[in-house]
Amino acid sequence: MAKFTGVWGTFEYLDETTETIEKVRNEGVQPTVISPCPRHEIDHALGNPSTILPWIALCFAALGCFIGFSLPAWTASDWVLPVSGKPIVAIPPFTVIGFELTILFTAIHTLAGIALLGIIDSFRFPIPRGAKRYPRFQRDRFGIVVRCDEEKLEQFETILKKHGAEEVHIEK
Amino acid sequence: MEKASGYDTNAGKVIIEEHLGHPGIKATTLDYAKINDEMLAMLDKPHPSYFLLLLGFLLAFGLGILSFAIQLDVGIGFSGISHPIAWGFYITNFVFWIGIGHAGTLISAVFYLTRAPWRTAIYRSAEAMTVFAVLTAGLFPLIHIGRPWLAYWLIPYPNERLLWVNFKSPLLWDVFAVTTYMSVSIMFFLLGLIPDMAILRDEAMRRGKKLKALLYTTMALAWRGTNHQWVHYMRGYLIFAAIATPLVFSVHSIVSWDFAMSSVPGWHTTIFAPYFVAGAIFSGLAMVLTVLIPIRAVFGLQDYITNHVIQSVSKVIIFTSIIVGYAYATEFFIAYYSGSPYERAIFYYRPFGEMTSWTLLGDNQISFPQIAFWLMVFCNVIVPIPLWRWKVRNNPVAVWIIAALINVGMWFERFNIIGSSLQHEYDPASWGEYWPTIVETGVTIGSFGFFFTLFTLFVKSLPPMAIMELKEGTNPPLRNSVHKETDG
Numbered sequence: 001m002a003k004f005t006g007v008w009g010t011f012e013y014l015d016e017t018t019e020t021i022e023k024v025r026n027e028g029v030q031p032t033v034i035s036p037c038p039r040h041e042i043d044h045a046l047g048n049p050s051t052i053l054p055w056i057a058l059c060f061a062a063l064g065c066f067i068g069f070s071l072p073a074w075t076a077s078d079w080v081l082p083v084s085g086k087p088i089v090a091i092p093p094f095t096v097i098g099f100e101l102t103i104l105f106t107a108i109h110t111l112a113g114i115a116l117l118g119i120i121d122s123f124r125f126p127i128p129r130g131a132k133r134y135p136r137f138q139r140d141r142f143g144i145v146v147r148c149d150e151e152k153l154e155q156f157e158t159i160l161k162k163h164g165a166e167e168v169h170i171e172k
Numbered sequence: 173m174e175k176a177s178g179y180d181t182n183a184g185k186v187i188i189e190e191h192l193g194h195p196g197i198k199a200t201t202l203d204y205a206k207i208n209d210e211m212l213a214m215l216d217k218p219h220p221s222y223f224l225l226l227l228g229f230l231l232a233f234g235l236g237i238l239s240f241a242i243q244l245d246v247g248i249g250f251s252g253i254s255h256p257i258a259w260g261f262y263i264t265n266f267v268f269w270i271g272i273g274h275a276g277t278l279i280s281a282v283f284y285l286t287r288a289p290w291r292t293a294i295y296r297s298a299e300a301m302t303v304f305a306v307l308t309a310g311l312f313p314l315i316h317i318g319r320p321w322l323a324y325w326l327i328p329y330p331n332e333r334l335l336w337v338n339f340k341s342p343l344l345w346d347v348f349a350v351t352t353y354m355s356v357s358i359m360f361f362l363l364g365l366i367p368d369m370a371i372l373r374d375e376a377m378r379r380g381k382k383l384k385a386l387l388y389t390t391m392a393l394a395w396r397g398t399n400h401q402w403v404h405y406m407r408g409y410l411i412f413a414a415i416a417t418p419l420v421f422s423v424h425s426i427v428s429w430d431f432a433m434s435s436v437p438g439w440h441t442t443i444f445a446p447y448f449v450a451g452a453i454f455s456g457l458a459m460v461l462t463v464l465i466p467i468r469a470v471f472g473l474q475d476y477i478t479n480h481v482i483q484s485v486s487k488v489i490i491f492t493s494i495i496v497g498y499a500y501a502t503e504f505f506i507a508y509y510s511g512s513p514y515e516r517a518i519f520y521y522r523p524f525g526e527m528t529s530w531t532l533l534g535d536n537q538i539s540f541p542q543i544a545f546w547l548m549v550f551c552n553v554i555v556p557i558p559l560w561r562w563k564v565r566n567n568p569v570a571v572w573i574i575a576a577l578i579n580v581g582m583w584f585e586r587f588n589i590i591g592s593s594l595q596h597e598y599d600p601a602s603w604g605e606y607w608p609t610i611v612e613t614g615v616t617i618g619s620f621g622f623f624f625t626l627f628t629l630f631v632k633s634l635p636p637m638a639i640m641e642l643k644e645g646t647n648p649p650l651r652n653s654v655h656k657e658t659d660g
Contacts, residue, residue: 013651033399036204037367037643038406042399051403057411072339075328079336093340096426100348103419107356107412111363114408115393121400135378137397138371140204140649145398164651 004128005172006147007156009165010136016164017142018045023159024146032125034143042142056113057106064105068098128171141166201475202646211639212375214471218632229625236618239611240315248318252609256602257594261612262316264587265619268455269309270350270427271448271582272623274420275456276302277357280364281416284409290484292645293476296638297467297631298460299361304626305459306354308619313346315615342429349426356419360412362391366405367640370395424452431589437514438522438593441506447499454492454552455582457485461575463627465568467636476637479566486565489578493556496585500549514598521596522588540607541592544584551581 011017017033018041024031025047033042043049072094080088127145137143144165146156153170160168243250253260276298283291314320326347328337337344373388395401428448431439461482468477507519522545555577558564565571596603608616630636 012649014648015650015652034397035399035402036208036397037640038402039644039648041648043403046399049399049403051407053404053407054411057408061415071328075336076339079334081338083340090340093345096345096422097339097348099418099422100345100352103415104352104355106415107359110408110411110415111359114363114404117404118394118401121398121404122394122396125398125400127396127398132396135374138367138374139208 004126004147005150005153006128006145007153007160007168007170008128008131008143008145009160009168010134011142011144011165012140013164014039014041014142017144018042020144020160020163020165021045023163024144024156027152027155027159029146029148029152029156032127032145032147034127034131034137034145036138036140036142051117053110053113053117057110060109061102061106065098065102067105068101069094071101072097128169130169130171202642203649204643204646207642207646208371208639211635211637211642212371214636215372215632215634222628222632226625226628229621229628232617232621233625234618234621236615236621239614239618243315243611243615244320250609251612252607253316253612254604256597256604257591257606259316259590259594260606261587261608261616262312264583264590265616266309266312266316267427267448267586267590268583269305269312269619269623270353270424271452271455271586272459273302273305273309273353273357273456274424274449274452275460276300276305277353277360277416277420278453278456279460280360281413281420284413285417288484289645290481292641293473293478293637294460294464294481294485295641296364297464297636298456299357299364300630300634300636301456301459301463301627302357303354303361304623304630305456306350306357307626308623310350310354311619311622342426342433345426346430349423353419353423356412356416360416363405363409363412364638364641365391365634366393366395367397368635368638369393370397371639372635421449424448431593436593436597437512438503438507438518438589441503443499443502443506447496447503450492450495450499451552451582451585454489454496455579457489457492458575458578458582461485461489461571462579465572465575467631468568473637476642479568482568482571483562483565486559486571489575490556490559493552493559493578497553500553518593518596522592539595539605541588541595544588544591548581548585548588551577552585555581 009020011020017035021031021033021042022045025045030046033046035042069091073089076088076090082088125147131137131143131145134141134143144160146160148156150172153172157168157170251260251262253262276295279291279298280295283295314323317323326337326344328339339345369388369392373385373392376382376385376388425445425448428444432441432444434440464477465482468474504519507515510516522541525539525542555574558570559574564574591606594604595606
């Protein structure tokens, strides 16, 4: 992982966190925010970021649906079991299998997608080791991580301190 | 569930207006740190009475294993199931436990989509209950088939027998429905646990417990709580809720088609799918209250599982009780209105016994379906009626007694459907009686032991409430912006 250069700070209050996010974004930098629980206020302050996860889910739902219909259709054709002249490849009973496999494939790949996208983002938006080891982010503190050039470190340190950061750490 | 909650760019501050829905927890008295610490304290070393309780459940589970071992040794003939009653206690237990497993997904998915914020404190335990109930249910078809080592024949794979499974059979639909439901429930449960595992990881590191830290680090999947992770996580949670909602309704519908697709009197009805689903939600929520009310009392969780939560669950129980009661009445009416003598006969047989006797006080002996029928009506239709009163809903002890009786009633409802129809099919020459043997009773007790053992272990090893969602449900820490507080 590339060496991290930037500033990170901890915050007790949500409103101070969101204010700081806005000030940092005004300087042309998109910060990474750490919080103990999801808050819409943080999303709004960050400009409502989105995810491609629904597209992953949709693609695998379609794949599951296709397999769910084609597997029984193929097996019914491979081993023909005629019953009272009823259709060999019958859509209504196969809908159950199609539905179940749609759900199953969507669920598995949504979970895998969350894990995979999280790993990709940890490389795209790295956070410093100090922030990873800070014990209160999962408990009751908010964190803002700003990745920037060395010449801007002081500027962002000032912004974080001015808006109520409890601790500010510089990483070079 | 806030109205106009968010960061207002123009105002330059956070605006949180009043809650539209009741948060369930006492949001005014809780904060992030308090929630965190109190939830972690629940995982501290248990009281000796905990081990005593666990031992009791383990003994019940042991009885089940012993009974099953005897059946394996002697053969399926040692159970009471025989021609013409091929489905007895085992399939009753299967349907009952699948039904119990519906509450967790209902609470975690359906109530999530319908924005019922009171679900926050109870959904983790309900989800765990779902997982354990479906695991318990999944054992019963294996026990029932008599030769469980051949259960893999149900899986469609190229094999030496050159056969494929019959995808047109409702029994195979069941295999797919139950395994999908079990897989999705487990994944949904694990998904909800990820942020809480990160909390446990940090706590274990703080206390210097390396082994625990390693375990929780693995389960936390590198969770740091960054905004990127939260975006994926919350959207993924929504997708899970969206797909689990039709799944929860489909599973018991498919289980009901095991019966409804046959031509057996009392089974072959179109009402079965909604009737089974309503019954499943009814019994599942009753089990949630049966389990959570004692936990609330033991751990002192009145600030989290408030009376409002118990009241809300009770209201859904009342609603489903009405549906179930209506379904009972409809079955009888349709049996009469159909004009079919076989349908009429089976619906006479269920409450009153043999057709030859038209009086309750004659020589007619009480049969098992009769006991099941009257217990079913009493526990599922009569017993929930007091819940209409606010005073009863607000009394956890009264609600617990009602919920426990509903569990009894729902078990007997399953037996009433399964056992009675097979005893009296079309031809009187093939009628028969069914009484369970000691092996079936032992396995049934063992299933309760298995379920409660798993749940008891869960309560002390994983956070029984979703810490992250409790924090989300409480008022956030604000220095300058003011939010209108809601009463917990």
